[in-house]
Amino acid sequence: MNTTAERPLIELIGVQKSYDGEHLVIPDLNLAIRRGEFLTLLGASGSGKTTTLMMLAGFENPTRGRILMDGRPIQDVPPHKRGIGMVFQNYALFPHMSVAQNLAYPLRMRGISGQALRDKVERAMQLVRLAGMAERRPGQLSGGQQQRVALARALVFDPELVLMDEPLGALDKNLREHMQYEIKQIHRELGVTVVYVTHDQGEALTMSDRVAVFHDGRIEQLAPPRTIYDAPATDYIATFIGENNRLDGTIEAAGVLQLRDGLRIPLPEAGQGQASHQAGAGCALVRPECVRLADGQGVQVSAEVVDLVYLGDHTRLIARLRNGDQIVAKLGHGTLPSDTVVGADVALGWQSRDMLVFARPA
Template sequence: MNSVSQFPDQSPLIELCHVQKSYDGKNLVIQDLNLSIAQGEFLTLLGASGSGKTTTLMMLAGFETPTRGEIRMGGKPIQNVPAHQRGMGMVFQNYALFPHMSVAENLAYPLKMRGLGRSEIEQKVKRAIDMVQLHGMQARRPAELSGGQQQRVALARAMVFEPQVILMDEPLGALDKNLREHMQYEIKQLHRHLGVTVVYVTHDQGEALTMSDRVAVFHQGDIAQIGDPTSLYERPENPYVATFIGENNVLRGRPLERQGAELDVALEAGFVVRGMAAGAPQALTQRVDLLIRPENIRLCHSDESRYQATLADRVYLGDHLRVHLRLANGETVIVKTPNDAAVRALRDGQRIGFTWRPQDAHIFAAG
């Protein structure tokens, strides 16, 4: 799949051109990857385990070599350049800090390896300490730090030699929810402040949507879709992306009349609904799946909509309720609705209407 950067006026900083990767010479874990990354971009590689996102990052870092294809940086091939000569900072999930070194010594290490003088090392270490707000902790060892503080040290070590690119492999996976969300904000602020290019790997879709300029959704060794978070969430190009990013109700039906981009679908539940047709018309002639997000469904009185269901359950989640509706054929529709008195007053087993805007429903050929 070809991808276009959202920075069209710039030449790409990094390009992966027809890259393939096989570990056994038979099975490709990366199929035919084409990807351009702009200077200063925050690009997230998102996908499930085994989708190829981490292998791609390891090839960028120089820890793995492509079986075929080319990786370029600044227009020059780098697939045969050793990792330590690529000028990229790396942040690992397990931090990979030297346990016998202090914070300051951990930060100084990559500078010593590059042959910098003592005064310059001290200056850069101090700047990195300030950057991640670890004042007064220079003499501590990793075991004396919290998980969040260790993550800050790992981040500072990746940035201390001022690389063009920082690669991050699930760097927040070991942190608890609140700290993870805080560190997401901190990393994004540092990215904006420094203007460095970041390539970030995660399986957490919320993390990807929160932090990224663009997200590349990986599936079976290729990019299923790449784009900004809004387009991925609101305009998925295929069923995989639609179901992997966020939550969707999937309703099976038969296509009827098409009016431009809109398509009527006769649901197996017994009524006709409308949504946006995705893909070529010839692909939508047999059975189709209509996908609609829970937050895009509106509840109403049963006489206000031709879409009818029975209230099966409600789940209280503080600021909102998850309402389970049962259709005539036994399918369940989940609705995410504000927590208000009218919804709480509904009774299980009650007939209820619901509706949605056609532009919020996406119709794909049934898988």
């Protein structure tokens, strides 16, 4: 029998969700969320990630299936009795209340008052670096400060689980990146379980212990960020997470991908992070950071430079193969000859082992 420490904090078992009684937006979801982990639900709009979060929060009820918290069913427990902290994209702060009053609200709802309430509010403000702002109202705060208040309010009553729905979507790039770091640091400090929803792949890779990639209401892959990026389970994940150059063609029994212009590209051997290559229609994917100027090693292709974009730490080279396919390379400083111009011919290459190969259904 599992101990409490070994048992997942949250389990979704055979969960289905339909809004109209006919179409299942979540057809069959099974997910175990480990105690203390930072799990990100990642996917495009309409993939099912936010619906899943809303069912965890209690704002939506599953059509079928069970949701367990600490082994106890909670699908029929109202949201305010689940003991779950929630952070929304729009912050949802009370504009007529001060910061301290906003933080005190969930404590008062739980019957906490007096010195215990004041101590918890003060601790939460220090945790998110808002000391000295207790009397300010949300309208007197910057977007980043308001987000800190929303985060503190979700943590102030010491919940075991915190749900975050696109919490950084309204922030600018620099502040967004800073808040990613702060949220992850708070997670490490408190050890609270976090379920985080985003459509931002970089955010998911940066912050998560594991990432669940949603597609059409299903989890296509559930794994640590490095596995999701380096060993995607499907070509959908490989193209959704980060950037990939895609070469479509026919996989031959000899372990070669033949492109439509006749170019034959040797594929990585089975066992190099690859399954056996089944003959038939397929594609090979290679990330731009793996593409370099050809040096006589590995795969080599000839192309025409379409564009050059200087991005500070690297130059983005876009080239076109003879068959019209585009290849993008991220080249570090000093690797691109100064006389390389748009319209010039260029030889590009990469190691066969850096390709991911997927068969295409007939």
